[in-house]
Amino acid sequence: MDTGTMSEFFLAGQVSLDFGTSEQPLVRNLSGCVATGSLLWTVSDEGRTLERLTREVDGYRLSERFALDQLIQGIPGSSGDELDLESIDADASSLWLCGAHCKARRKPEANEILNSEIRERMSRRLLARVTIDQSTGRPVTAQSVPFTGDGSLRTVLEANLFFSPFRELPTKENGIDIEGLAVVDGRVFIGLRGPVIGGFAVVAELTIDSAFRIQAVRPFFLNLQGLGVRELTWDGANILITAGPVGEAQGPFALYRWSPEPGSVPRKVYSWGTAIEKPEGLCWCDVGGERGLLVFYDSPGDTRLQGGVYSADWLKRLQG
Secondary structure, three states, rough: OOOOOOEEEEEEEEEEEEEEEEHHHHHHOOEEEEEOEEEEEEEOOOOEEEEEEEEEOOOOEEEEEEEEEOOOOOOOOOOOOOOOOEEEEEEOOOOEEEEOOEEEEEOOOOOOOOOEEEEEOOHHHEEEEEEEOOOOOOEEEEEEEOOOOOOHHHHHHOOOOHHHHHHOOOOOOOOOEEEEEEEEEEEEEEEEEEEEEEOOEEEEEEEOOOOOEEEEEEEEOOOOOOOOEEEEEOOOEEEEEEOOOOOOOOOOEEEEEEOOOOOOOOOEEEEEEEOOOEEEEEEEEOOOOOEEEEEEEEEHHHHHEEEOOEEEEEEEEEEO
């Protein structure tokens, strides 16, 4: 059954994000964004840092970057291990960060068709809340759930009867893979690229206590036409879901609106269709006095990059 194809957004142009010429590797791997006032925060899925950009007339410019190892204690692995950060969101005083928590198949060598080795890096298991000093715009303290053991998010998910059959599978092969994070009215949601279970995508609500420990996971099963979740962002009391293939297919990609309540049906509000660039990061922000959705893309084309300047797409809501 079609969940609705009425487009509520249109591509209004692009927004310039100036990271500086020394940041080209980071710019090619942008994976998540969130705006807090005049500041835009970004993460990269192949880094270990948090970037802060400051709004200018028609875009944003990098003002400071922060090493997450200096904020968050006990990140496993070496300094060269990526955190695989896939999403970032904000509440009134803090930033929330989430890694993919996935396993991955080792990339084959040039003469290999497929490699049998499945790897798991504990550094990818980050779920943290970083408090921001409102006067300086700098992170000051952080809390994180355990990376391993009974209190870790990966362990909690694997214990769920719906997720446990997929615990050994790598990302892009319907294994457990977190790609979205949204904090809505004090509630915390994660969106999973995989697994897609019985044709249904999964968004899970986490109950986290005052000690920043996970007490419960409540999965919601959503009909996204066989697609998985590639990003979440809030829209009032609702959540916008970027949906796309679990694997490496070039599409389709679509944007859905969903009310996070039992029985709520996601409604398609925008479609990218099939494209070389895959929607990756999504957030609301204000540029030039206008409000819209900023969109990052996985493996961006060369026309989107000029030195260290990234041209993000700018979606605006249709009036009426």
